[in-house]
């Protein structure tokens with residue numbers, strides 16, 4: 001890095017995502033991928049999608065990966081493959097991207113909510129309690145939020161003991177493990193997203209379904225392609241949700257080769273934040289036991305009523321921040337208008353996250369000096 005660049009990094013904005021910096025790094029591979037697909041003349045469901053699916057499956061690792069249009073579709077297709085249909089109740093977390101809830105609705109199911117734990121993820125002990133009393137729905141859609149892996153041993157024994165069918169939302173959790181297991185390996189089927197801000201992001205939309213069940217992989221391939229079981233044969237109502245050759249090629253050639261380094265960089269930043277941030281008015285929520293997180297987001301909680309003051313202070317230091325998420329799924333009009341809100345517990349912890357959470361910059365191309373600026377700002381802020 002030359003001195004001008006270093007100077008910019010010590011004074012310019014610290015961004016939540018820095019796609020301009022990312023482009024400098026991936027431009028060559030991405031441009032080659034575009035040329036390959038363009039000149040090859042086959043743009044939908046061809047060799048690039050097949051190669052990317054194989055590489056993703058090896059990398060995850062899971063036996064089968066099926067590329068689809070985006071994370072929401074990946075979730076809907078996964079839920080439908082798992083058997084969620086008309087009015088099936090699906091237990092999930094209120095603290096997540098609204099897409100998690102939308103996927104349940106689009107699959108025809110009814111979302112059911114319980115509170116999260118101190119890490120901000122679906123509280124499995126509460127789910128176990130409900131299951132013991134016979135009140136848990138048959139379908140469970142946990143979300144590996146913030147890039148933390150939920151405790152997969154616990155999830156597995158719970159689902160086996162109670163006969164629950166698990167579909168995992170891995171949109172934020174590529175590369176995260178619990179024990180030695182990757183997220184997505186306990187569910188009958190799992191879904192991920194290649195939205196640009198995710199750890200493995202496309203230059204546009206993309207997603208994938210992951211499973212170790214070959215017949216489910218086949219069903220997912222049919223569902224993404226109009227429900228075609230043979231050419232012009234439609235045995236059920238499918239979607240048009242195909243991952244484009246262009247995006248598959250870019251993901252395969254330009255992004256996937258960087259994922260390991262990028263995940264390392266995120267983990268380094270997370271360690272620096274944990275070691276360096278020391279302010280009694282800020283609390284870093286614990287990661288779930290056994291989680292080796294992928295550093296997708298770095299959540300921090302302020303005192304009640306102090307979030308805006310903290311975010312304004314960060315902004316005054318040129319530091320961008322975000323909130324994941326300011327409004328619970330249960331508070332969204334789209335859901336209550338559908339008359340479909342079923343909540344099985346009070347939601348005090350999810351509500352505390354919704355009111356006080358702030359996400360600090362943790363993208364993989366942050367410079368050390370930028371990480372230090374964020375730490376200094378966190379330590380110097382006082383509630384107003």
Ligand SMILES: *Cc1c(COP(=O)(O)O)cnc(C)c1O
Nearest residue numbers: 070071072097099100171193195
């Ligand atoms: C991003 C995200 C989704 C949706 O993915 P899209 O590709 O944007 O449709 C679903 N669930 C979670 C937890 C997400 O973070």
